[in-house]
Amino acid sequence: MKNLIYIILVALLLSCSKKEADQPNKAYRIACNVWTDKEGDNYEVFTMNLDGTDQVNITNLEGVEWTYRAYDDQVLYISDRDTCNRCYFLYETDALGSQHRKIGGPQLRDSWMSTRNGGQEIIVNPKVDGDSAFYIINRSGELVQKIYTGLPYYSDPYFSPDGKEIVFRGSKKRFKANIGYQDELYIVGVDGSNLRQLTYYPEGDTTANWYSYHAGPPFWEPNRNVITYHSKQQGGSYLFQINPDGSGLKKLTPDSIPVGWHSWSPDGTMITFDSNTGENDEDMNFDIFIMEYESGEITRITSDTLFEQAPVFVEAMVK
Structure with missing residues (x-):
């Protein structure tokens, strides 16, 4: 009887270990806005590893796409796709841009945003004629509350x-x-x-x-x-x-x-920000940096000719 119980326990432990091994781990990436075509007024959202490697264009659309918030593995971004120039609506995608979804809701101003209730509610700055309030919307774009x-x-x-x-x-x-x-x-x-x-x-x-x-x-x-x-x-x-x-x-x-512009990692250990690395205002070239909060140590993670701004942390699933 004791041997049978031992065998069952070992089997359960091995099963749990296999399930844990099969589960992907979470790692941070940086999402940021990249000015890819200055003459064509085209902006994209890229993500990359914390050392600047594996840069991926996760929007890859004509027009303007800007991110100002990520929650867990979802990047929230505004886009003027399918509308007039710089007429923004809210979308989301994962850290590698494999799936996109329009959240809906009102037309938005160019503004940072935030989430609460486990990412299920988003506060945005709408562009609504005759109204002057922040809107709290849910992940379906439905109005939850106005703040004047x-x-x-x-x-x-x-x-x-x-x-x-x-x-x-x-x-x-x-x-x-x-x-x-x-x-x-x-x-x-x-x-x-x-x-x-x-x-x-x-x-x-x-x-x-x-x-x-x-x-x-x-x-x-x-x-x-x-x-x-x-x-x-x-x-x-x-x-x-x-x-x-x-x-x-x-x-x-x-x-x-x-x-x-800057944002914090979800665990509160790092701050990422953009900085103008050009020699003067006419020679603007923004790159992305990460600062360890406790030590104050700053690392430059991009050193290229791209115009990169507004970095945010996003989680990515890795094996």
Whole structure:
């Protein structure tokens, strides 16, 4: 009897081991926007390994495709396919671009986005005549909720870790030259309550033009409950970190690397960002970098002539 039980246990262990061995492992890739044809205004979404190898064009369409969010192994991207030039709708695909699906919902503005409830709900910035709200939609594109901020300008919303608030880039002036426009980060409840300003651009700093990011698109990192953003200050562009209550402001990146759009890895260990590696503004060539958060060590993962921006982490299944 004991021998029979032993044989059954061994068989079960071997069966479980085989199933685990058959299961693919998860590995991070970087998805980013690539300007493939400047004259033809063609942008694609590429993914690559964390060392910059195995670059794959996962959209490969005419027109504009931009990603501003990934969740698990799905890349969310906006596209003007099948519509007018730069008239965007929301789509998703996997990390290698093997399957594409239109999520639907309203036409969208060019804006970063975020997810909550296990990726089942997405907050977007819609382009809807007569309405001035962020929309929370489900993965079928159906409206779940609207969030009115009350500000003349609002963009780039990101959910808090508990999904009850958002941080976003806003302004008390419309996005227009010579009227005092300046963007800052704001936090508001998803019911539109308790609007409060989070960032305050250094008084007397005139190095940012009106169209420059005083406070760039934010990322609310859930593992540490901190908010990060980039800002052009003192003649450079740096990544900053701040607590949701406005305390703990600090600069994360050195003066030697101008920082653009960024995002965090899901485990909170890495930040990826783009940087203009050209010698001047007329010689722009954006490449992708990864920074280890704890050590601050920065690695450049692309060194090519492609114009690569807005990197996000996405999971890929590997054997």
